[in-house]
Amino acid sequence: MKEATYPIVTFLLFHELCLLLGLSVEYVTYLSTILTLLLCYSDKIRFFLLSKTISGDLLKVIDLSYANLRALQKIKLKTTQKLRVYVSLSGLLFPTVLGLMLGIYVIYRLPQYFIIYFLLFSFLTIAYNRFSIMVFEKGILVSLASSIITTVMLVLAVGTHYSLDSSTLFMLTYSVSALATLTGVDLLNLRYVTFFKTKSIIVGGYGVRDAIFLIPAISSITTRIVYSLITLLSYT
Template sequence: MLDEFLILGLDFTVFLFMRESLIFIGISDDLALYYAIILTLILNAASFHEVRISEKFTKYVLELPNVINVNNEVYYFNIKIKSKGYLTITLNIAGFIVPLVLALVLSLRYFTLLKSLRLDYLMIFILLTLLATLIFNRLGMIFRHYVGISLVKSYIIGVLIGLIYGFELDVYASLSLTYVTLFIAIVLGVDILNMGKVVLEGRPRSVSIGGMGIADAIFVIPLLSSLTSYYVISFISNYLFTQLMIP
């Protein structure tokens, strides 16, 4: 029962984010509502599909610890084992390809709305993205066949980054640039920089980026963080505007 509520909650959050994003890129409120529903359904179906981008023959050299006892004397040494096999790298459509497209569209839309390139805005974006990449790389937890990350810690960090965008730049940056920054940071800091360790330690036959679909950190964390920070900044802006209008 709990899992069903979590899935429904995630779907509703995806719907809200898609609606706000569609409105941000210039689609009317009415059309954004219908398109958001359709996109949410499509994303659920796309979570089960992947695109293979690479398949290569890989050799591994493993060092395994070994202990022997000879006449009550213990000897420790490492044994080198050579292994080989095919490694397939795939991209999940909902877990990576769709977030990539969203990040490109949102970033292009935001910087297009500025009408002229603001170097100070660009520097803030670059610095926050680098900082987030380093933080998420430290938060990454390497398991046998995949890399994990704490959802709660990542969400809090993501919201803080979104609030910085909102206060330093504007409310639309808290939606668009927050999503772009967190997408880049998680893909680079968590997946790509740790992929070599996963391959060496777990020796999986396939590696999937965004493999959990809409439940993957690449999809969930940027979406939740950007949506939360956007609503918080919007509420604060509207509240301050209302207070200023009161005589």
């Protein structure tokens, strides 16, 4: 059941994007289905980005026990390692490029909201970073529920205050959320890589199951649905 949610979210995202492009309804379903299948099956496509030597502090506990005396001491060691960074097509490149394109479009069309865009991005970056944690052999984990709820409530407040239309709010939500996830969850947590002595990392490695794909997708879809309902109820 859980695995079925990922293609459903992907389909709904493409469905909304196709409607934004002004495509006729009869083609939206077919095109969304094809794009969903292509993106879901491209989970394993990864590209080498860079190889970099990084250094950092490694905390280690040393047993200094002697005879009947027990003593443990925590020391800090300087470590240096060569790290290879890969990026996922569906888990990083797609949401990042889409987020940038939607952000540029929104700012170009509504330049007066640039400060609002920047503030939303900054706040969500900090929030997502607080919701994330580095776990050994699993990578970076983040609370999807907390991230999505925070995003939806924040953007709904902005949209209601400035009376934005649902399409603009959808694009705004996806853009700030995608870029904030990349920055707050992935980039700001890279400094902890030295603690796990890994030789390579894959940014967005979970594909359509990765936070950088799911958080902006679910947040933008939810925001549009809720905001449309709020707007509809306000006119009745």
